[in-house]
Amino acid sequence: MKKKLISILLATAMVASCVACGKSDDSKKSDSTEKKASSEQTLVFNLGSQPSSYNPDVSLDDSTTMMSQNVFSGLLTMNNNEEIIPDLAESWDVSDDGLTYTFKLHKGVKWHDGEDFTSADVKFTYEKIMESEGFLASALSAVDSMECPDDNTFVIKIKEANAAFVSNLAWYGSAILPQHLYDTDEDWTKVEAATSKPIGTGPFKFVESKDGSSITLEKNEDYFGGEPKLDKVVYTIVQDPDTAYESFMNGEIDYLQNVPSSHVKELQDNSDYNVGCLSAGRRYQMCFNMKGNDTGKLAFRQAIAKGINREEISKKGTAGLQKVAYGFYPPFLEWAYNDKADIGDTDVDGAVKLLEDAGYTKDADGYYLHLNLEVFNYGNYEDCAKVIKSQLKEIGIDVTVNPLEEGAWGEKVSSGDYDLCMLAGFQGPDPDNLSTRVGTDGAMNVSAYSNTKVDELLTQAKSLTDQDERGKLYKEVQQILSEDLPLVPLVEYAGYYAAPSNISGIPFIDTDVNDIAPYNFCKIEMK
Incomplete structure (x- = not known):
């Protein structure tokens, strides 16, 4: 399994948002009035959780990724509609043969410490990622050469046509780093810029961090995208979603992510709040440890799949807000989605028969086996896991649900010392994302799944330019996954965000704000 395991649930995922509205009580209105009266706008x-690192190219937990979009910039990025848009690059051209990419960069960009940003920083970053095996290293293996004709031009030549190349440059782990701070012999996770003083070109500058408590940023008046409207951004670290919700309702948090399912409707019905929804292209999945003594057996995985009732998980685990996930790739890219590859209907008797035919017998407690299920301690993961626990009990499997903070989850799963785990994360913008999840040694292949045919199909699909032909190969991959079952699809993701109606410019809520990354706060204004 790849040593740098990542959890990408919400972070830099760029998606279509849905908006609803909602009324606050008088105490909240009072808080809002006080903020409007203040000359300094602090969101x-x-x-x-505490970001695991300030180097966003090596640590891609959700908290690191969210914060990094305000401190760092990429060559390209994605907006809340999953579209690739310029960032440090003003524009780019691709040669007729699809092998040469020429990027024109913004002029006059400066790092937060006043040093000039140039094309050399881009070249250095990509070389550093490859050298240090960052998340983007696999995608950058397609590169044949990189050149900097001048300070504002960057040229990449790739070895062969690659339909997913540009989307990878706009995806996770692609922040451009300052060469003058990272060009040392020191491990890039241990330089000062990665541990305590991140320097980027983004809309906000790092001020301070109180470990486990808060992180403060201040606006970058020289931001190439325009001076931010906010003066400061404070990230408050609250692990429990219900506690965060109470803080939001008390006016202590201005912009809330992970609104608990039980409170979504009341906020949507309250005109003093605006609510946005992060959805398409991501889903909850339960992954098997393919190297486990029991979870590594196909018959056992088939039994688990038959014991799962996704409709019940949706209803009881998410209050119906997260719909059933069918198939082995989200349906948001219809041309790549195989609607015929699925786990089938719930069949408790069939599940029990599979277990007994495989030689399992019940112990004194009436269980064939006892398993652990590792989940994140936020969102609806734990609620869904509790439903799964109840369902698998019906087929004679005892499940212990272990809710963990992201860092602890990553350590547990990457060590291979687990039975089952749940994760989500954006699976676009290109179906080549499957390579990271089910390709041998893929960075998010938490199951440690390996199938030579799958690897061959994924490699072939990436090299094609015809969408229909690519789609056929991805659909074949999904059919194989439905037979091998390294994972089980559960429910489509739906994460809700909320803010008082006096706050504007939030990409997930104001969906017309689509020319910046979703966690870039440069256009947020508190009126």
């Missing part, structure tokens, strides 16, 4: 946003 408080909740994170579920």
Whole structure:
């Protein structure tokens, strides 16, 4: 399994948003009045954990990724509609043979410490990622050469046509780093810029961090995208979503992520709040440890799949807000989605028969086996896991649900010391994302799944330019996954965000704000 395991649930995922509205009580109106009266605009946003690093190209937990979009910039990025848009690059051209990419960069960009940003920083970053095996290293293996004709031009030549190349440059782990701070012999996770003083070109500058409590940023008046309207951004670290919700309702948090399912409707019905929804292209999945003594057996995985009732998980685990996930790739890219590859209907008797035919017998407690299920301690993961626990009990399997903070989850799963785990994360913008999840040694292949045919199909699909032909190969991959079952699809993701109606410019809520990354706060204004 790849040593740098990542959890990408919400972070830099760029998606279509849905908007609803909602009324606050008088205490909240009072808080809002006090903020409007203040000459300094400070936005408080909740994170579920302390960022594991300030180097966003090596640590891609959700908290690191969310914060990094305000401190760093990429060559390209994606907006809340999953569209690739310029960032440090003003524009780019691709040669007729699809092998040469020429990027024109913004002029006059400066790092937060006043040093000039140039094309050399881009070249250095990509070389550093490859050298240090960052998340983007696999995608950058397609590169044949990189050149900097001048300070504002960057040229990449790739070895062969690659339909997913540009989308990878706009995806996770692609922040451009300052060469003058990272060009050392020191491990890139241990330089000062990665541990305590991140320097980027983004809309906000790092001020301070109170470990486990808060992170403060101040606006970058020289931001190439325009001076931010906010003066400060404070990330408050609150692990429990219900506690975060109470803080939001008390006016202590201005912009809330992970609104608990039980409170979504009341906020949508309250005109003093605006609510946005992060959805398409991501889903909850339960992954098997393919190297486990029991979870590594196909018959056992088939039994688990038959014991799962996704409709019940949706209803009881998410209050019906997260719909059933069918198939082995989200349906948001219809041309790549195989609607015929699925796990089938719930069949408790069939599941029990599979277990007994495989030689399992019940112990004194009436169980064939006892398993652990590792889940994140936020969102609806734990609620869904409790439903799964109840369902698998019906087929004679005892499940212990272990809710963990992201860092602890990553360590547990990457060590291989687990039975089952749940994760989500954006699976676009290109179906080549499957390579990271089910390709041998893929960075998010938490199951440690390996199938030579799958690897061959994924490699072939990436090299094609005809969408229909690519789609056929991805559909074949999904059919194989439905037979091998390294994972089980559960429910489509739906994460809700909320803010008082006096706050505007939030991409997930104001869906017309689509020319920046979704966690870039440069256009947020508190009126």
